Amino acid sequence: xxxxxxSKAYGVYKNIVILTNIEVHAxxxxxxxxxxxxxNVKQFTMGVDAIDYMAENHVDLILCDSSLNDMSGIKFAxxxxxxxxxxxxxxxxxxxxxxxxxxxxxxxxxxxxxxxRPYSLDTFEKYLILANQLDCYPEIEEMELQExxxxxxxxxxxxxxxxxxxxxxYQDEAQKYYDMGxxxxxxxxxxxxxxxxxKAVKINDLFAEAYKGLADAYKGKKDLEACKKYLKKAxxxxxxxxxxxxxxxxxxxxxxxxxxxxxPFNSLGVTLRKQGDYPGAIHAYRQALELxxxxxxxxxxxxxxxxxxxxxxxxxxxVDMSLKMNPEFRxxxxxxxxxxxKPWTPVRGSIVHPRPIAxxxxxxxxxxxx
Numbered sequence: 001x002x003x004x005x006x007s008k009a010y011g012v013y014k015n016i017v018i019l020t021n022i023e024v025h026a027x028x029x030x031x032x033x034x035x036x037x038x039x040n041v042k043q044f045t046m047g048v049d050a051i052d053y054m055a056e057n058h059v060d061l062i063l064c065d066s067s068l069n070d071m072s073g074i075k076f077a078x079x080x081x082x083x084x085x086x087x088x089x090x091x092x093x094x095x096x097x098x099x100x101x102x103x104x105x106x107x108x109x110x111x112x113x114x115x116x117r118p119y120s121l122d123t124f125e126k127y128l129i130l131a132n133q134l135d136c137y138p139e140i141e142e143m144e145l146q147e148x149x150x151x152x153x154x155x156x157x158x159x160x161x162x163x164x165x166x167x168x169x170y171q172d173e174a175q176k177y178y179d180m181g182x183x184x185x186x187x188x189x190x191x192x193x194x195x196x197x198x199k200a201v202k203i204n205d206l207f208a209e210a211y212k213g214l215a216d217a218y219k220g221k222k223d224l225e226a227c228k229k230y231l232k233k234a235x236x237x238x239x240x241x242x243x244x245x246x247x248x249x250x251x252x253x254x255x256x257x258x259x260x261x262x263x264p265f266n267s268l269g270v271t272l273r274k275q276g277d278y279p280g281a282i283h284a285y286r287q288a289l290e291l292x293x294x295x296x297x298x299x300x301x302x303x304x305x306x307x308x309x310x311x312x313x314x315x316x317x318x319v320d321m322s323l324k325m326n327p328e329f330r331x332x333x334x335x336x337x338x339x340x341x342k343p344w345t346p347v348r349g350s351i352v353h354p355r356p357i358a359x360x361x362x363x364x365x366x367x368x369x370x
Contacts, residue, residue, distance in 0.1 A: 013061040020065030021045040047076035066095040077109035114190040167210040174203035208237040239264040296325035
C-alpha cells in the first residue's frame with residue numbers, strides 16, 4: 001500500500017475513537033487504523049465513557065461496532081448526533097451486521113460509513129477515503145452559498161438570485177446519489193450505499209439554504225409571491241429531514257404573508273402515507289402538531305395512517321379527537337364508522353368543542369384518497 005500517495009485523502013483523521021465490546025474486534029480495528037498513521041487512538045467498550053471523553057477532547061473520527069456494553073452502536077450514534085455541539089463527528093459503523101434494517105438505521109443515526117467484518121485492509125482504506133471525501137463535501141458549493149448570501153446583504157439581488165438558482169440546479173446530482181444508494185442497497189454494498197445517501201443529504205441541505213436565500217433576495221426586490229414560494233420550498237426540505245425548529249421558524253415567517261399556508265410536516269405526512277410509509281407518516285404528523293396543535297385534519301390524517309397499520313385503538317383515539325374539534329368533519333366520521341361500525345356521537349355529558357381556529361393555519365391538507 002502506498003501510504004504517502006493516499007495520505008492526503010485521510011490524513012485529517014489524527015485523533016480516533018474505537019468503540020466495541022468484543023476484544024478481537026478491538027485488536028483488529030486498532031491494528032488496521034495504526035496502519036494509516038493517526039497520532040492518537042482511544043478504545044472504549046462503553047458508549048457513555050466515549051461520550052465523556054469526547055466532551056473533553058478533540059476527536060476526528062469514530063469507528064463504532066454494533067455491540068457495546070451499555071448500548072447499541074446505533075444508539076450511541078444517535079446520542080452523538082443529538083447532543084454533541086459544534087461540527088458533527090464522522091462515525092463509521094464497523095460491524096458483523098449485514099441486515100438492511102441495520103444499515104438504514106445507521107444512516108438515520110448519522111453514520112457516514114459502513115464496513116462489514118471481516119474486512120481487508122484495502123476495503124478499510126477505500127471507505128476511510130470515501131468517508132473523508134464525504135466529510136468535506138461540498139466545500140465549494142458552501143463557499144458559493146456564502147457568496148450569494150453576501151450579495152443579498154449588499155443589495156445585489158439579481159446577482160444573488162442567479163447564484164442561488166445555479167446552486168439549486170445541482171438537485172439532479174442529489175437524485176443521482178440517492179438512486180445510487182438504492183442500487184447499492186439492493187447489491188448489499190452497504191458502505192457505498194451510506195456514502196451515496198449521505199452525499200444526497202448534504203446536497204439537499206444546500207437546497208434548503210439556497211431556497212431561503214432566494215426568498216430573501218426576492219423579498220429585497222419586493223416580489224412577495226416569489227418570496228413565499230421559496231420560503232415554502234425551504235420549509236419542505238427541512239421538514240423532509242425532520243428539522244422541527246428550522247421548519248417552525250420558516251412556517252411562522254410564511255404565515256406573515258399567507259395565513260392559510262399548508263403545514264409542511266402535515267403535507268409530508270400525507271405523501272409518506274400514500275407511499276405506504278405509515279410509521280414515517282405518523283412521525284411527520286406528530287411534528288405537524290407541534291406547529292398547529294389545534295388542527296383536526298392532522299388528527300384525522302394520523303388516525304388514517306394508524307388504521308392502515310391495523311392499530312385500531314390508537315386510530316380511534318385520534319379520529320375521536322378530530323371529531324371533537326369538528327363534529328361536522330364528514331371524512332373523519334366515515335373513518336370512525338369503519339373502525340366502530342356506527343357513526344360518531346358525542347359522549348353524553350361531555351362538551352363538544354367548537355372548531356377552533358388553528359394556531360398557524362386556517363385549513364391543512366386532509367389525507368383523502370381520490
